[in-house]
Amino acid sequence: MKFLKFNKLRSQFTDRPLTDQERELCLDQKLRRNICLFDQLSTVRINSTYLEAVDVYHNWKGVMAGIGLIIAAFMGTIFVSGIWFFIVETNRGDWSGLSVNILAIVLSSPFLFLCYLLFRIDGFRRTYEPIRFNRKNRMVYIMRRDGTVASAPWDEVYCAGWNNIGRYESTFGLKCLILDKDRVTVRNTFLLNFQGDVKGIMNFWEYIRRYMEEDPKDSCEQVTYCIPIGNHWESPLYGCCRLMLAIDFVPFWIMFSPLFLAGAIARFLAMLTCWSPKWPEEVERACAIEPDDPFVRDWRTNPPLIPGIFSAIRIDTQVGEPKPPESPRRNKKRQPILPLAPLQPLLHN
Secondary structure, eight states: OHHHHHHHGGGGSSSEEOOHHHHHTBOOTTOOOOSOOOOTTOEEEEOSSEEEEEBGGGGGTTHHHHHHHHHHHHHHHHHHHHHHHHHHHHHHTOOTTHHHHHHHHHHHHHHHHHHHHHHHHHSSSBSOOEEEEETTTTEEEEEOTTSOEEEEEGGGOEEEEEEEEOSSOEEEEEEEEEEOTTSSEEEEEEEBSOOBOTTTHHHHHHHHHHHHHSOTHHHHHHOOOOOTTTTSOOOHHHHHHHHHHTSOOHHHHHHTHHHHHHHHHHHHHHHHTOBOOOOOHHHHHHTOOOTTOTTOBSGGGOOOHHHHHHHHTOOOSOOSSOOOOOOOTTOOSOOOOOTTTTTHHHHHO
């Protein structure tokens, strides 16, 4: 599952040297590619001053809470039944099932605590972790999960691709690194909201790069649907669509629709316990929007949900670079895959 792949990167975020993969897949912020732009439904708001996006974990918000609620429904039934029968039977003077009731209460209690911990992963925190690209002062602001804010000049941010080779597919993404003065030690890492194959990775990067390096018109006009979460909770319907779109295999939407529904409910309940992120005053002052800005886009400019969200996640067939050929299906023996091979032609052209 892609979420687990993302989770493995958390231990590699800070106070470490650059990896060989990051050196090989470094992205040039000055290199323009004549390809279409693709925002991957990651934009919360965009204007002539700044672009605010979510991090990669936002797509999966509600999954861990959903698992916790499913376990809680089962173990909670056992816990409540144990207490109920304990009270009823002791009032009757029947002590024959006392040990069974106590055992049910004791064994289910740790699982209920585990459910709380799973819910805390998605709940009781900010509704999303924002990443803000300010094109006017050329700064990047990142709100960490602990609430602190990291910032760095755009020209000094080290941008690179990353990919994980799984058993059945290769998952690609984009990361931005804030380096120490030695330009080798990584002090902060944040993952941009791209998940998928090599087909759209450069289209998403060009969307960010062109916004910061060139006129904002191209990037702003490409955004047809902003994530409806700015200054308020997202709707349950959007949460359900967001979880479904995280899996790009349509038959799974039908096969696992009950799970998507449960995940959407858990996502909405987790959102009810969350609060909107609030930037420090100095960041807000640096990101002030002009009153007559013609490129303002946010949740208030969105079209209706269903047509809007599905048009926003389309993947253009014109990606500017050919997709690397796949291995023949008849060859059942799995050949070794070089992790960097699919991205190298795209990054160095």
